[in-house]
Amino acid sequence: MVEEKSSIPSHVGMILDGNRRWAKNRGIPTLEGHRQGSEVFREVALYAFDNGVQYLSAYVFSAENWARTKEEVSYLMQLIIKAVEKYLKDFHKYGINIRIIGRKDRLNKKVLKAIEKAESVTKNNDKGTLIICLDYSGQQEIIDATKSIINKGIKAQDLDTSIFEQNLYASDIPDIDLLIRTSGEKRLSGYMLWRSAYAELVFSDKLWPDYTVHDFQDALQQYNMRQRRFGG
Template identity: 40%
Template sequence: MLQHIAIIMDGNGRWAQARGLSRSQGHEAGSRQISVIAKAAAELGVKILTLYAFSTENWKRPAAEVNFLMGLISRYSDERLSEMQENGVRLRCMGRIDQLPALVRRSVHKTMQATAGNSRLILNIALNYGGRAEIVDAVNAILQEPRRAGRISEADFQRYLYAPELPDPELLIRTGGELRISNFLLWQLSYSEIYVSDKCWPDFGKEELLAALAEYESRSRRYGGL
């Protein structure tokens, strides 16, 4: 069984529109699906689930929607803490967390600390995350170090990424049918298999996850070889 799945959770707004609901209601439905997929992934033996929750570009959305999403993230972190403890889930966040509102920072840090000892599944949430931003931040961190002789290797560079201890995802799933990676994990996805589901995120359940895993298992990963 693969270790690490990454998911671009797309389609909350379209899901809501198709049902005559508000975008906020779509995001609410999407947040509930996180627990469904996290539980299913853990049951299937997946060790790391990375979810793209809020990108560095999402600040361009209307202020009311951004404020709602910030509140939703904070509430999810607070309200799902006991569930994470019961299921052995460790919360981890990656991105420019220091730029998030104080309420969100407090909530996620509290839950990360409380679940730090859990080991069944790492739920790695990308918040205020962008693949280009991560690479730029890594370069700037390297430049802050005293000058050293020699060239920087890929392994050296990776130590400065947001989650250097995590293996690269073997599988990227994108819901909602769009065919792009949207500035997500640009370094880490170099050899990940990509699976696109036409289901919008609120409709993506365990059955759809199993279909993605079956497709993954049918592929031959060659890493540039034969």
């Protein structure tokens, strides 16, 4: 358990990287890496909410992931359905609200049905918010926000950060305080570009399926040791 609740970041963002490399290193199918990664995320997410995190967002499927093999994409869609159904059961019990952000026009009907049910059933929960980024691109989010502003007829001289934020996907979600990425890669890969402007970044060399609650605790401790300046 983390001792100082007051030092817990409100919004933790996670880039879950390394599933495929984890599977390759073990000589097992790529799909098994994704399955194991899904189980790890459930465990870490439950721990995060139990220790005071109010918003936990995860980069589950990026817009670029459509370029993977048809077999892998198909499996990922099936895994997402199963994971969302399982998360609905687990997180609803703890009063967690499930939100999905990203494009939805390219998702098949079964995926849409699963995520719409999860959002509907948990919409009144207020003990925390789980944000699943699905078919998501940070650049596309900014483009879509800009289009929304133009369509509303807002004049350039009236535009400010507050108005822009109101036109982002799920505009009520706060900025990221702590952003964690696994697998040793040190880049954002387009994840929540607007909301991560002043996030504290923690990079783990572990591949996502090897990530543990103890690693998450370590990330929280690193966050607590930093002095946030917000550009000042």
